[in-house]
Amino acid sequence: MxxxxxxxxxxxxxxxxxxxxxxxxxxxxxxxxxxxxxxxxxxxxxxxxxxxxxxxxxxxxxxxxMMLVLSRSLIDHEIIASTVDIAVGDLLDKCARHLGVTWQSKMPAAAMEAWSSDAELGDNQDWDFTIPLERKPTHRSTLAFSFSGLGSAVERLIVAEMNETRRKSLARAIQFTAFEHIIRKVILSLEQHDLSVSSLVVSGGVASNKLLRSHFRQKLEEKGFHNIELVFPPVEFCTDxxxxxxxxxxxxxxxxxxxxxxxxxxxxxxxxxxxxxxxxxxxxxxxxxxx
Missing domain, CATH: 3.30.420.40 (ATPase, nucleotide binding domain)
Structure with missing residues (x-):
């Protein structure tokens, strides 16, 4: 303020x-x-x-x-899912600060993406993160997002002597886990509601992330949603x-x-x-x- x-x-x-x-x-x-x-x-x-x-x-x-919604017209919207704690952008910004990422003119999450882009995705397995709301069958069928638990897990993992390679690996794993959570819940909403959706618009600051963009398209294809147009704004407009x-x-x-x-x-x-x-x-x- x-x-x-x-x-x-x-x-x-x-x-x-x-x-x-x-x-x-x-x-x-x-x-x-x-x-x-x-x-x-x-x-x-x-x-x-x-x-x-x-x-x-x-x-x-x-x-x-705006949030994750089904939009039928300019003033007709239905909330499909919302976060039970913090937003994904908040999670990524906080993790970037915990990892000591220098963001300067960028937002912390965007700076973390660029900084960790040379880390291998395979390193995600080293951190053994659990996708949020996946431990129990009832959680897996719940249309909601939760990111605070992932943030707490990251805080526990960061240690002072962690070198840059490991910190980059952790940053990459955080992004992958958060985005996998988002995509699974979006696909769940498409399956549960049998929605006649022609376009899926992903906007906001996190929508500029290249990993999110590529992973989203891949998962939709794998689940058979070939006909849904996946729309991302130009990167320069992916902010609030x-x-x-x-x-x-x-x-x-x-x-x-x-x-x-x-x-x-x-x-x-x-x-x-x-x-x-x-x-x-x-x-x-x-x-x-x-x-």
Whole structure:
């Protein structure tokens, strides 16, 4: 939250003065994440976006930050599975820090992927990781994700005298195990629900991982899901970034939705209840956005 409060205003100041005032452009819509997420970060972003909307006298929309869901339309979503503890990105970032990976301008997980890319996948067997929620038959049939146990196992394995080769091997094994868990649960959801799915979109920061991308396609093929299109955004857009939220806001606005300035943060906001909260304004037609 401190980082948000420190950096948001200067960034927006530079954008407005460099691109808006200079070229005489108009901003038609301000989009921001309303939830789910950490309350402090959400509050900082939402308050800043409201102020920007008022200052620019423009439309405002507060949108949902997406999860593993079945999406039938812009506003019709069904949650298939969610994590019972932490997110996979959180796990990988924490493991990168525990392993002493230097990330500089990259996110910790992305830096760990690049740093450990020369480690052999076969080394995964050396660490004897158990795929999360696989020990019991009831767990194997449960549509949920769990990553905290894997994180605890990693903390126990890391020792001060571990050389770089071993640390890279461990990093590679962490990624493989986490991604195998994700893929198994996605395939389980396809099998259990007999879903007529034409496309599977994998987005967010972890979606940039090359191991995840290759392993996902391989496993879908092995399980007979040849006809499902596997879609990954370009790597530069595989983050929880402004472009993703802006596009979601644009789509919602074009469908006739915007938000009241009184809209509050929703740290816990189930996507299947996306339209059941206060703060939406719906009009059959809204003025088109400028090109």
């Amino acid at each position: 401190t980082s948000h409060n420190t950096n948001l205003a200067p960034i927006l100041y530079d954008i407005v003065h460099q691109y808006i005032n200079k070229d005489g452009r108009r901003i038609d819509l301000v989009a921001v994440t309303r939830g789910p997420g950490l309350p402090g970060s959400l509050s900082s972003g939402l308050s800043t976006a409201k102020g920007l909307s008022i200052g620019l006298d423009t439309n405002f929309i507060a949108v949902h930050h 970034n402004a472009a993703m939220i802006a596009w979601a806001g644009y789509e919602m606005y074009q469908a006739g939705y915007k938000s009241e300035l009184s809209a509050l943060t929703l740290p816990k906001w189930p996507l299947n209840e996306m339209m059941d909260v206060k703060g939406w304004i719906h009009q059959s037609t809204l003025p088109p956005l400028c090109n």
